[in-house]
Amino acid sequence: MRLRSRWLGAACAAALAVSGVALGQIGAQAASSGTGPALTYQPSHAGGTLKLLASSAAGTLDPQVNYTLQYWQLYQATYDGLVSFRKTSGESSFDVVPDLAVALPKVTNGGKTYTFVLRKGIKFSNGKTVTVKDVQASFQRLFKVANPNAGSWYAGIVGASACLSKPATCTLSGGVTVNPSTNTIVVNLVKPDAEFLDQLAVPFGSILPASTPGHDMGTTPIPGTGAYMFKSDNPNTKLVMVRNPYFKVWSAAAQPQGYPNEIDQLFSNTVESEVTMVENGQANWMFDPIPSDRLAQLSDKYASQLHVNTLTSTWYITMNVNIPPFNNLKARQAVNYAFDKNSAVKLYGGTKLATPTCQILPPGFPGYVPYCAYQSGHGSTYVGPDLAKAKALVAASGTKGMSVGVVAQTDTVDLALGQYLQSVLNSIGYKATLKPLSPNIQFTYIQNTKNKVQIAETQWYQDYPAASDFIDILLSCSQFHPGSDNSINIAGFCNKSVDAQMARAETLMLTNPTQGNALWAQIDKTIMTKYAPWVPEFNPKLIDFLSKGTGDYQFSKQFYMLVDQLWVK
Amino acid sequence: MIALAVLTLVILSALLAPFYAHDIAHTNPFTSNLNGTTLVGGHQVPILQPNTQGLGLGVTPIGPTWDLHHYFLGADNQGRDVFARLLYGGRNSLFIGSTSALLCCAVAAVLGMLAGYFGGVIDWVLSRIFDIVWAFPVYLLAISLSVVLLTSGLNLGPLHIGPGSLWLPIFIIAAVYVPYVARPIRGLTMSLREREFIQAAISSGASDWRILTREVLPNTMPSVIVFFPLMVAFNMLTESALSFLSIGVQPPAASWGTIINDGLGLLYTRPWVALAPGVMIVITAVSLNILGDGARDAFDPKAKLRGSV
Numbered sequence: 025m026r027l028r029s030r031w032l033g034a035a036c037a038a039a040l041a042v043s044g045v046a047l048g049q050i051g052a053q054a055a056s057s058g059t060g061p062a063l064t065y066q067p068s069h070a071g072g073t074l075k076l077l078a079s080s081a082a083g084t085l086d087p088q089v090n091y092t093l094q095y096w097q098l099y100q101a102t103y104d105g106l107v108s109f110r111k112t113s114g115e116s117s118f119d120v121v122p123d124l125a126v127a128l129p130k131v132t133n134g135g136k137t138y139t140f141v142l143r144k145g146i147k148f149s150n151g152k153t154v155t156v157k158d159v160q161a162s163f164q165r166l167f168k169v170a171n172p173n174a175g176s177w178y179a180g181i182v183g184a185s186a187c188l189s190k191p192a193t194c195t196l197s198g199g200v201t202v203n204p205s206t207n208t209i210v211v212n213l214v215k216p217d218a219e220f221l222d223q224l225a226v227p228f229g230s231i232l233p234a235s236t237p238g239h240d241m242g243t244t245p246i247p248g249t250g251a252y253m254f255k256s257d258n259p260n261t262k263l264v265m266v267r268n269p270y271f272k273v274w275s276a277a278a279q280p281q282g283y284p285n286e287i288d289q290l291f292s293n294t295v296e297s298e299v300t301m302v303e304n305g306q307a308n309w310m311f312d313p314i315p316s317d318r319l320a321q322l323s324d325k326y327a328s329q330l331h332v333n334t335l336t337s338t339w340y341i342t343m344n345v346n347i348p349p350f351n352n353l354k355a356r357q358a359v360n361y362a363f364d365k366n367s368a369v370k371l372y373g374g375t376k377l378a379t380p381t382c383q384i385l386p387p388g389f390p391g392y393v394p395y396c397a398y399q400s401g402h403g404s405t406y407v408g409p410d411l412a413k414a415k416a417l418v419a420a421s422g423t424k425g426m427s428v429g430v431v432a433q434t435d436t437v438d439l440a441l442g443q444y445l446q447s448v449l450n451s452i453g454y455k456a457t458l459k460p461l462s463p464n465i466q467f468t469y470i471q472n473t474k475n476k477v478q479i480a481e482t483q484w485y486q487d488y489p490a491a492s493d494f495i496d497i498l499l500s501c502s503q504f505h506p507g508s509d510n511s512i513n514i515a516g517f518c519n520k521s522v523d524a525q526m527a528r529a530e531t532l533m534l535t536n537p538t539q540g541n542a543l544w545a546q547i548d549k550t551i552m553t554k555y556a557p558w559v560p561e562f563n564p565k566l567i568d569f570l571s572k573g574t575g576d577y578q579f580s581k582q583f584y585m586l587v588d589q590l591w592v593k
Numbered sequence: 594m595i596a597l598a599v600l601t602l603v604i605l606s607a608l609l610a611p612f613y614a615h616d617i618a619h620t621n622p623f624t625s626n627l628n629g630t631t632l633v634g635g636h637q638v639p640i641l642q643p644n645t646q647g648l649g650l651g652v653t654p655i656g657p658t659w660d661l662h663h664y665f666l667g668a669d670n671q672g673r674d675v676f677a678r679l680l681y682g683g684r685n686s687l688f689i690g691s692t693s694a695l696l697c698c699a700v701a702a703v704l705g706m707l708a709g710y711f712g713g714v715i716d717w718v719l720s721r722i723f724d725i726v727w728a729f730p731v732y733l734l735a736i737s738l739s740v741v742l743l744t745s746g747l748n749l750g751p752l753h754i755g756p757g758s759l760w761l762p763i764f765i766i767a768a769v770y771v772p773y774v775a776r777p778i779r780g781l782t783m784s785l786r787e788r789e790f791i792q793a794a795i796s797s798g799a800s801d802w803r804i805l806t807r808e809v810l811p812n813t814m815p816s817v818i819v820f821f822p823l824m825v826a827f828n829m830l831t832e833s834a835l836s837f838l839s840i841g842v843q844p845p846a847a848s849w850g851t852i853i854n855d856g857l858g859l860l861y862t863r864p865w866v867a868l869a870p871g872v873m874i875v876i877t878a879v880s881l882n883i884l885g886d887g888a889r890d891a892f893d894p895k896a897k898l899r900g901s902v
Contacts (some may be wrong), residue, residue, distance in 0.1 A: 065894035296861075316670070317861040319643040319651030327647040371670065374643050374652045434839050436858040442668050443844050447625035447671070450845075457757045459744055460839045475744075567650070 708780025
């Protein structure tokens with residue numbers, strides 16, 4: 025996923041193309057039986073209205089279409105899939121637990137068949153009972169509404185190719201079959217997929233009533249099974265969630281009871297006014313990142329109301345390895361040596377808000393083993409840049425004096441990073457210009473090879489905890505689509521040998537996750553040290569600012585703050 | 594006179610920008626200096642200062658030291674000297690404002706005179722073009738053109754203007770204001786054409802070219818001269834607006850608009866970064882407007898008389 029503030033991963037529409045792997049121990053590294061830590065409900069704190077602030081609405085309310093963190097956080101309390109990520113704080117929030125399914129699926133047929141048993145007696149917020157027909161229809165609807173990842177994550181379901189070519193008549197014949205008498209759902213895959221459960225546990229996998237139209241429902245709320253339901257959505261003013269009258273807790277790990285009686289997200293605020301409103305207790309929380317010039321003030325005066333959490337994300341510079349000057353390895357290595365990651369951290373807000381990184385995978389992620397190839401110091405921790413080495417490499421590459429266009433977004437931090445990169449490139453002998461583009465278009469612009477982007481600032485946030493969600497998605501041949509806006513391998517890096525290693529790692533993840541993750545770590549290092557298509561900058565942290573009196577802050581590593589678990593009384 | 598003196602001072606300070614940056618402040622205002630230090634009260638202090646209070650979040654650029662040698666107006670978020678950038682920004686803002694005004698007035702004068710003198714089809718075609726341009730709100734048109742041309746530059750036959758060139762905003766701003774000057778010139782030319790001395794010239798067989806250059810132009814010139822300082826002010830404001838929106842002068846170059854944009858994220862902690870260029874824009878625009886009024890009074894004393902009645 026991408027960008028905390030807005031789009032999670034329109035880019036993921038590019039094929040995820042998880043290589044063929046045998047799934048014997050499904051979810052061994054992440055899935056859990058649901059017996060782990062669950063939140064303890066305290067009824068005395070129930071009630072009140074939780075007011076959340078955002079500068080704008082985040083588009084459609086349809087959970088099978090919307091791909092923004094802003095609404096994914098709200099979907100945690102409104103919709104359920106057959107499985108979901110555990111609603112808790114800490115590492116166990118990465119666990120996949122059974123949700124509408126009684127248990128995690130039985131996996132047979134060499135990892136290609138998943139059999140779920142649906143819980144009985146669960147009702148949608150419109151009062152209708154959830155049936156296996158609803159589950160089947162929800163799978164089909166993913167293709168009918170052109171889900172952003174239908175062509176990637178869900179393309180491995182048998183019958184998906186027909187659905188992709190003719191979405192309106194999608195049946196997923198042979199792919200999703202149901203048996204109402206036994207309440208079972210059988211999902212058949214074309215080939216085993218180690219991450220299939222993760223992909224079902226995100227909001228795209230929400231189970232919706234079979235009667236839901238097969239098109240994007242926009243601002244019309246769709247009934248769900250969560251503790252809350254959407255009551256109204258006016259993108260100009262506010263989004264209102266109220267308690268689902270038919271909700272009863274069936275698994276506190278999957279869908280716990282929430283505390284506020286009503287949750288409102290108020291739109292059309294400036295970020296500065298959001299800070300002031302939370303300061304004054306007029307609202308409980310703000311979605312948007314805190315402006316950098318307010319950080320010090322908030323840090324001093326409201327320390328107890330700020331929550332800083334590490335994100336599984338990497339901010340990086342991507343270099344186009346197919347056009348000059350960065351089709352030259354020495355030129356790419358030179359930028360890696362010259363770019364001061366400590367300076368980038370300062371631009372992001374300081375060492376308490378970001379940590380310099382030299383690699384693709386973020387700390388704490390499966391497959392993460394620290395190393396640092398390009399720096400003035402030695403060892404795995406970044407010390408500083410080596411400008412002399414950078415200049416020598418530029419001279420040796422024969423690219424000195426070339427024009428380089430830096431493409432960055434116009435938001436404050438990204439633009440500042442772009443300006444700094446421009447300054448660095450000029451200092452090592454290039455003639456750099458900066459092309460600031462609106463966040464709405466920059467991400468697709470830098471993906472399309474027709475735009476001949478040489479170097480760009482970007483970032484990646486995890487969809488789910490798997491090394492492939494970074495390395496495979498962002499740097500495999502299958503993710504490079506010349507001429508397309510959906511070419512998430514922005515660097516255009518395609519190396520058959522590395523691709524083969526990735527395929528081997530994905531196979532290992534099914535049988536021996538420890539070895540699989542060790543191989544991912546090796547691939548991370550190989551890509552950076554031998555090919556250097558990126559300049560990894562830093563791993564950011566997230567600040568949540570709560571008003572005084574707002575309690576029970578829970579931070580899920582998967583979906584960040586658990587909105588419905590906040591106390592307002 | 595005061596306006597002229599203030600404007601002269603602004604222009605002089607802008608022209609002296611390189612001298613200030615290199616010989617007084619010893620700084621390069623176009624290079625990031627995120628790890629640099631400067632002297633304040635005899636102590637070396639970091640230009641970007643990490644917060645040490647509370648949770649220790651945030652990094653704040655150094656504020657005004659009021660010492661001309663060391664970050665007089667403080668630093669921006671790239672650690673660059675704001676005062677040095679302010680002076681360089683003035684060069685670009687004034688250059689773009691005056692050059693685009695010159696281009697605009699020249700093109701507008703020619704088109705206005707052609708339309709007013711020849712009338713008929715030429716007048717109809719040119720007037721409709723003016724109408725079309727005029728139909729768009731000036732900022733909307735300027736922003737649209739800038740966004741379109743920002744990444745690709747302008748290619749008109751042999752004319753090529755690169756994406757980062759200062760000539761791009763000059764061309765765009767000049768183009769959007771042409772009808773605002775051409776219209777009055779056309780009206781003036783139409784009234785001049787009916788005057789006896791023009792009719793006499795036509796009757797005596799003088800060529801159109803001769804009449805336009807020898808008779809019409811000298812009589813429309815005072816109006817163009819009156820327009821010029823006003824257009825410099827308008828164009829400078831438009832440039833600032835475009836640069837503020839990141840679609841005018843491109844970094845690391847500075848204009849007053851780009852510096853305000855740089856200061857936007859520092860309004861709470863370092864308001865001078867945005868205020869200083871704002872003050873300069875106000876001073877310059879007011880001076881130019883007063884100067885324009887003065888020019889009008891000088892060329893058309895009756896206007897002053899009418900205004901006082």
